[in-house]
Amino acid sequence: MNELEIEKKPTAMTANNHAIHKWFNFVAGYSPEYVEDVIQEYRTRNKSVGVIYDPFSGTATTNVVANSMGVKSIGVERNPFFFKIGRAKTNAQKILPLIEQIATMFEKIILIHGGKTERKDITSILSATWSESAYTFLGKLFELDDLYLLFLMREQVFSLKGDELDAGFIYLSKLLEYVTFAKTDGIYKAPTSKKHNLSILNAISKTKEDFLMGKDEILTIDNSAEMVFASSVDYKLEQNTVDLVIFSPPYLNNFDFAEMTRMQLYFWKDANS
Ligand SMILES: C[S@@+](CC[C@H](N)C(=O)[O-])C[C@H]1O[C@@H](n2cnc3c(N)ncnc32)[C@H](O)[C@@H]1O
Structure with a gap:
């Protein structure tokens, strides 16, 4: 996974090459390779990683990679469409x-x-x-x-x-x-x-x-992600429960993400106007 050029790592350009990530991703996601790099780097320096936290989990790139590397994770997302997509992707073995x-x-x-x-x-x-x-x-x-x-x-x-x-x-x-x-x-x-x-x-x-x-690989991946439908502004983490935070933030305001998922929010009746 790690031969990808550095310019592509913060982009969603490689998501379609990867099982589960291919199920659904969007333009503002980052690459699975990026998440894997960060986890590996952390392991090199600190030996083991207990829990990863992504306060803006989107389509759950962080949590899907964490699952495949056998690491526990928490993902918080407030867009109802992305949240449900993330819940399904992290539960891939059952889905x-x-x-x-x-x-x-x-x-x-x-x-x-x-x-x-x-x-x-x-x-x-x-x-x-x-x-x-x-x-x-x-x-x-x-x-x-x-x-x-x-x-x-x-x-x-x-x-x-x-x-x-x-x-x-x-x-x-x-x-x-x-x-x-x-x-x-x-x-x-x-x-x-x-x-x-x-x-x-x-x-x-x-x-x-x-x-x-x-x-075959998907069927071997256990789900150790906890996906939360909430705003991370309100989500309270217990002190000293997270080792590593991996995220890409929302830009300026959340309007773009609602706009980006307008088709899905309307179709599923999560939004009316
Ligand atoms: C840049 S995207 C993250 C993409 C993610 N890394 C991926 O690969 O799919 C930022 C996400 O933050 C979410 N978001 C914005 N404000 C939020 C908040 N207050 N709490 C939780 N999620 C929020 C947006 O809905 C969007 O899905």
Whole structure:
């Protein structure tokens, strides 16, 4: 992992080369190599690291690496979307075995409902589902028929519980990225900038491949991360319980991170406006 040029270490450019990190990452994340370097450097100087703390855990790069190196960690994140993504990624060993069944569940929805509902019915269902701002925004990112199928998948995911819910959540979140024809990976790009998108069926199999990369290794990684949904301003750490803090801070204010995840916050109904 450590041959990466130094310029790439503080960027998310390598995340897609790594199992679990590939499940979901975003432009403001840093590389798994960076976290591994810091932990190794600390071990060289201090012999062992007990607990790592990331007060701005985002998509949990710090905690996923800590898990793979057998180190306990705490991650605090206040964006509900990132928090749930981080919880699923750190629990990869439990989530991975559920991926096939989630894919089958989504494929069935397409088989049963694909192309079978009148446009006017779709419009009335979807406009009753989301707030006006959310529906208008999502309508600019997806074909209407796709948005309807994604909505049906979301309803199925909402009916799940525990690890299955987390598996469905992260799977469908990744699917949204492949199915939208807008660039949603950075600040203020959506809804106008266009990219190549996949059909929902192709996106389901591409997403499954992403999850299964490094399968055998993932199944051996225990989860020793505690992921907390809170503002780190309010989160109280016990004195002398943390050895090492690894983080990248929010920039200026948190607006950018909410903006960056507008598609997901609207889709999952974590935000209405
Ligand atoms: C630069 S990103 C961290 C990215 C992370 N290192 C990764 O690789 O995914 C900063 C994160 O801080 C979060 N954040 C901002 N203010 C926060 C607060 N008061 N408490 C917890 N998290 C916060 C943002 O939502 C964002 O996910």
